[in-house]
Amino acid sequence: MTIQIEKIALNRKVAQNRSLESFFQLATEVGIHQVELRNDMTASDHPETVIDQMPIAAFNALKAKYGMKILTINALQQFNQPAKLVENRQLLTGLAELAVQIGSPAIIFVPEVNSQDSRTPQQRLEDAAHNLQVFGEILATYHLTGLVEPLGFMASTLRYPWTAQQAIELSGHTEFKLTIDTFHFFLAHITAAQFKANVDVRRIGLVHLSGIEPIHELREVLDEDRMFITDRDIMQNVEQVQLFESMGYKGNYSFEAFSTRLAAESNQQLAHEITTSIAQLNQPTAVSGLEV
Numbered sequence: 001m002t003i004q005i006e007k008i009a010l011n012r013k014v015a016q017n018r019s020l021e022s023f024f025q026l027a028t029e030v031g032i033h034q035v036e037l038r039n040d041m042t043a044s045d046h047p048e049t050v051i052d053q054m055p056i057a058a059f060n061a062l063k064a065k066y067g068m069k070i071l072t073i074n075a076l077q078q079f080n081q082p083a084k085l086v087e088n089r090q091l092l093t094g095l096a097e098l099a100v101q102i103g104s105p106a107i108i109f110v111p112e113v114n115s116q117d118s119r120t121p122q123q124r125l126e127d128a129a130h131n132l133q134v135f136g137e138i139l140a141t142y143h144l145t146g147l148v149e150p151l152g153f154m155a156s157t158l159r160y161p162w163t164a165q166q167a168i169e170l171s172g173h174t175e176f177k178l179t180i181d182t183f184h185f186f187l188a189h190i191t192a193a194q195f196k197a198n199v200d201v202r203r204i205g206l207v208h209l210s211g212i213e214p215i216h217e218l219r220e221v222l223d224e225d226r227m228f229i230t231d232r233d234i235m236q237n238v239e240q241v242q243l244f245e246s247m248g249y250k251g252n253y254s255f256e257a258f259s260t261r262l263a264a265e266s267n268q269q270l271a272h273e274i275t276t277s278i279a280q281l282n283q284p285t286a287v288s289g290l291e292v
Helices: 020-029 047-051 056-065 082-102 121-142 161-171 182-187 192-198 237-246 260-264 267-281
Strands: 008-011 034-038 069-076 106-109 145-148 176-181 204-209 253-255
Touching: 008 020, 020 034, 020 056, 020 267, 034 047, 047 082, 056 082, 069 082, 082 106, 082 121, 106 121, 121 145, 121 161, 121 176, 145 161, 145 204, 161 176, 161 192, 176 182, 182 204, 182 237, 192 237, 204 237, 237 267, 253 267
Parallel strands: 008 034, 008 253, 034 069, 069 106, 106 145, 145 176, 176 204, 204 253
Antiparallel strands: none
């Protein structure tokens, strides 16, 4: 298996406490020319924070300077929470307007994580489908794709990709696809057999990658544990990617290492970890480890 560099992207989360230009420089240093931007790098989630309050023309000039393609804007949070519908509809409209202006074809949708949520699974499904129906109309207006990303945390209100797929189907909108995150695949204890039986690979629009090395504590792994992929990775990223490829996935892979420890590393250090991760992904291995 070989994942070509043209199919690899960087999520801005890997470049914390850096300017957009420094982020673009990091990407080009490792031969990557597509990135995901975010609206959660500061305390505000307003659309203008995605491009660090830069004028649109200045941002587009910077993007052109480095030959960068914007894959997604990440993210509309708690998209499946009914109480947030009005607020999120307004935010999505702003993000959609920005996406068109900067040439991003897609926006990520993330569910609520709330251990106190008392809704039944059916209520959660219906709420997600209803909200996606509303959001789908906005996406259609701006000719954008919505990428729904299930989160594998125990407290997540949408843990599994097949549930997200069902919500998309119920919404009646074709503007949506799935984002599969190897971290959340691991957290939700998904097997290859479950994934093959329940997920239509044609509905996958993006795969997020990160790695976790052995943790000597009895606890659920956290976003803070997410680094790049090494030969000590406990999440079986290589096997997961091989599974997706064997099912016919032909889309992009984006590194989304989350740990705040990355903020202290230089671009040179990050570049080395990214190239090591890419090499690790392209190592031959078996998929059988995911079949249990």
